[in-house]
Amino acid sequence: xxxxxxxxxxxEVPAGTSILEAARQAHIDIPTLCKHPDVDxxxxxxxxxxxxxxxxxxxxCTPVAEGMEVITGDAEIVDVRRTVLELIxxxxxxxxxxxxxxxxxxxxxMANTFGIAHSNLPSLNKKYEKDDxxxxxxxxxxxxxxxxxxxxxxxxxxxxxxxxxxxxxxxTRITAAGGIPLAxxxxxxxxxxxxxxxxxxIVEYDETQKVWEMLRDPEIVTIVQIAPAVRVAIGEExxxxxxxxxxxxxxxxxxxxxxNKVFDTNFGADLTIxxxxxxxxxxxxxxxxxxPMFTSCCPAWVDMLEKYHHDMIDHFxxxxxxxxxxxxxxxxxxxxxxAINPAKIRVISIMPCTAKKWEITxxxxxxxxxxxxVDVSLTTRELCRMIKQAGIDFRSLPEEEADSPLGEYxxxxxxxxxxxxxxxxxxxxxxxxxxxxxxxxxxxxxxEGLDGVKEAEIDIKGTKVKIAVAHGxxxxxxxxxxxxxxxxNGEEMPYHFVEVMACRGGCISGGGQPRVMMPGQPxxxxxxxxxxxxxxKGLMNEDLKAKNRLSHHNExxxxxxxxxxxxxxxxxxxxxxHTHYVARDKYxxx
Amino acid sequence: MDNGSLGxxxxxxxxxxxxxxxxxxxxxxxxxxxxxxxxxxxxxEGMGVPxxxxxxxxTFYNFFKLDAPGKAVISVCTGTAxxxxxxxxxxxxxxxxxxxxxGESTADKMFHLQSVRCVGCCGLAPVCVVNGKTYGRVSPNDxxxxxxxxxxxxxxxxE
Numbered sequence: 004x005x006x007x008x009x010x011x012x013x014x015e016v017p018a019g020t021s022i023l024e025a026a027r028q029a030h031i032d033i034p035t036l037c038k039h040p041d042v043d044x045x046x047x048x049x050x051x052x053x054x055x056x057x058x059x060x061x062x063x064c065t066p067v068a069e070g071m072e073v074i075t076g077d078a079e080i081v082d083v084r085r086t087v088l089e090l091i092x093x094x095x096x097x098x099x100x101x102x103x104x105x106x107x108x109x110x111x112x113m114a115n116t117f118g119i120a121h122s123n124l125p126s127l128n129k130k131y132e133k134d135d136x137x138x139x140x141x142x143x144x145x146x147x148x149x150x151x152x153x154x155x156x157x158x159x160x161x162x163x164x165x166x167x168x169x170x171x172x173x174x175t176r177i178t179a180a181g182g183i184p185l186a187x188x189x190x191x192x193x194x195x196x197x198x199x200x201x202x203x204x205i206v207e208y209d210e211t212q213k214v215w216e217m218l219r220d221p222e223i224v225t226i227v228q229i230a231p232a233v234r235v236a237i238g239e240e241x242x243x244x245x246x247x248x249x250x251x252x253x254x255x256x257x258x259x260x261x262x263n264k265v266f267d268t269n270f271g272a273d274l275t276i277x278x279x280x281x282x283x284x285x286x287x288x289x290x291x292x293x294x295p296m297f298t299s300c301c302p303a304w305v306d307m308l309e310k311y312h313h314d315m316i317d318h319f320x321x322x323x324x325x326x327x328x329x330x331x332x333x334x335x336x337x338x339x340x341x342a343i344n345p346a347k348i349r350v351i352s353i354m355p356c357t358a359k360k361w362e363i364t365x366x367x368x369x370x371x372x373x374x375x376x377v378d379v380s381l382t383t384r385e386l387c388r389m390i391k392q393a394g395i396d397f398r399s400l401p402e403e404e405a406d407s408p409l410g411e412y413x414x415x416x417x418x419x420x421x422x423x424x425x426x427x428x429x430x431x432x433x434x435x436x437x438x439x440x441x442x443x444x445x446x447x448x449x450x451e452g453l454d455g456v457k458e459a460e461i462d463i464k465g466t467k468v469k470i471a472v473a474h475g476x477x478x479x480x481x482x483x484x485x486x487x488x489x490x491x492n493g494e495e496m497p498y499h500f501v502e503v504m505a506c507r508g509g510c511i512s513g514g515g516q517p518r519v520m521m522p523g524q525p526x527x528x529x530x531x532x533x534x535x536x537x538x539x540k541g542l543m544n545e546d547l548k549a550k551n552r553l554s555h556h557n558e559x560x561x562x563x564x565x566x567x568x569x570x571x572x573x574x575x576x577x578x579x580x581h582t583h584y585v586a587r588d589k590y591x592x593x
Numbered sequence: 594m595d596n597g598s599l600g601x602x603x604x605x606x607x608x609x610x611x612x613x614x615x616x617x618x619x620x621x622x623x624x625x626x627x628x629x630x631x632x633x634x635x636x637x638e639g640m641g642v643p644x645x646x647x648x649x650x651x652t653f654y655n656f657f658k659l660d661a662p663g664k665a666v667i668s669v670c671t672g673t674a675x676x677x678x679x680x681x682x683x684x685x686x687x688x689x690x691x692x693x694x695x696g697e698s699t700a701d702k703m704f705h706l707q708s709v710r711c712v713g714c715c716g717l718a719p720v721c722v723v724n725g726k727t728y729g730r731v732s733p734n735d736x737x738x739x740x741x742x743x744x745x746x747x748x749x750x751x752e
Binding site for chain 2: 593
């Protein structure tokens with residue numbers, strides 16, 4: 004431990020801690036626009052300067068030393084920070100009124116804090132064309148302050164390498180390689196760049212207007228579904244604490260917005276488990292060379308697989324994601340049951356994710372009902388915007404129930420939104436499929452928490468099933484390397500079943516989740532491990548308290564198979580609930 | 594110059610040596626006069642370096658060109674002596690006459706304009722060099738003549 008003085012307070016922190024981090028632990032807020040707990044310091048923005056023995060230095064990249072005396076905010080420091088901020092703003096369009104990020108922007112917060120009423124510096128801001136080619140995330144280089152967080156996250160945390168710096172000096176901007184549209188790059192649309200961006204330079208592709216128009220049309224039957232992770236983050240926009248589970252109020256808000264039917268993606272999650280557990284048991288017992296099997300509910304991971312890991316395609320579960328399963332059934336099973344013309348149905352999904360916008364048109368399998376199965380995929384942030392636009396007082400809403408039959412779910416369905424949850428849910432059902440008996444303890448502690456790679460060996464009545472869970476695309480490589488090595492050496496596979504989620508923590512910290520600053524919350528805005536843990540708890544607690552914690556005991560799903568699908572893995576199930584993967588190039592060769 | 598992508602063969606040569614990306618890019622530009630997209634894509638694949646990183650390097654250094662330069666490369670010296678003698682105005686005149694900026698080529702691929710720092714004959718300042726031919730004591734009034742001279746020369750070569 005190292006002892007030092009920060010603003011005359013005694014502070015003790017482990018060696019190697021930065022001054023910035025040490026100050027935060029002592030509840031002293033040093034402003035920064037580039038340092039984020041998820042990324043290494045880049046010393047990019049210059050806002051975090053402090054004085055050490057009279058010398059001005061950047062606190063994000065200066066480690067503490069024994070006996071150090073740090074001043075974090077005297078008149079001179081404030082003056083320098085204000086100048087730095089003015090320089091940053093001189094290269095910013097200052098279009099806050101028409102910026103989607105307004106009210107949730109770290110740069111705006113900072114400008115407010117420092118009271119930058121006007122600046123004498125001439126604007127050097129260049130207009131660049133927005134890149135909305137992915138139709139999932141929008142890049143506006145004019146609003147970028149070159150903090151580097153998105154590049155660090157895309158290149159080093161996610162190992163995707165879609166975003167990069169182009170040019171140098173004042174001409175630097177963030178783009179895909181060589182300035183090509185993002186949609187032609189290896190971008191997997193995970194949106195972690197937008198989750199970490201401090202400004203409005205990277206945001207979700209807003210489709211709220213499309214949904215308003217559907218809601219306005221009396222001829223159209225609107226069906227909405229919410230993903231597991233939405234319910235534990237939506238409250239942040241309405242003054243609830245992080246991780247509060249607001250399922251009932253969210254249903255109520257959706258009804259007040261005018262959606263005709265409110266379904267739950269958790270139903271789709273339970274259904275995914277039935278199909279996926281069935282697929283796994285078949286592979287495990289009849290076709291062991293097709294192991295390990297990877298989960299496939301994360302669209303960013305699917306996109307990454309198709310572009311980066313062609314040798315793993317056969318190991319991918321053919322199950323569609325819960326979003327797509329609900330979409331397919333809404334326009335077939337449900338439409339038939341209720342005698343509604345599926346051509347008049349619009350399925351709108353509320354997702355924590357930007358890649359889900361890509362998923363709904365990723366291949367012809369996504370139109371298995373004869374129509375596009377899911378018409379629009381909105382992020383949690385877009386839904387919050389609609390609720391506010393409609394003037395709905397979210398806090399005073401009653402708790403309502405989802406509609407039947409695509410609304411019922413088990414505890415296993417709800418934990419789909421958090422790392423380890425899909426595997427846990429699948430094991431509960433696979434155990435039953437293999438043994439004909441129920442698991443005694445349905446919790447798998449080894450699969451919980453934020454370790455990047457989690458491994459376990461599950462004993463299913465004498466049969467050992469080796470599993471792994473990875474979240475954050477960078478961590479997937481570790482697992483893939485082990486599998487490839489075993490393959491090359493003709494050794495036994497290190498795993499039988501692998502769960503992958505592209506975002507750290509899983510969908511709870513997806514690229515479409517709110518970025519709200521709570522009073523007293525340590526900065527920065529947006530996702531941190533602290534928030535990840537709270538949102539995860541919100542889902543885990545719902546599972547713990549659930550009457551039914553097993554997907555195969557979901558009564559609506561039993562009815563669905565009885566009335567419509569037959570059995571798990573049936574021909575009809577394959578037509579509606581499964582998909583194919585193709586190897587694609589990372590880049591076009593022009 | 595289009596003789597297929599060099600990316601894979603250049604990558605095979607440099608792959609084993611750490612930190613040799615710039616050398617590999619030099620080699621491609623040395624042969625082709627610029628680094629074409631296809632070559633960069635193949636180089637990325639062959640060297641195991643992400644394409645995004647390759648373009649970070651390509652666009653960081655002034656030296657690398659991403660497009661085929663014009664047939665006549667006009668280098669306007671903006672070194673100290675030439676600059677003080679008013680070569681910035683000559684550079685502006687070239688930009689105006691050609692309708693392009695520094696580091697760019699005309700749409701007909703006839704001319705490429707670049708500024709350089711000292712060509713080693715300060716006594717002749719201000720100096721411009723076109724494809725190795727040096728013009729000393731130039732003024733903005735000379736720009737049109739220089740361009741006409743090269744247009745004529747290039748069209749004769751073309752025939």
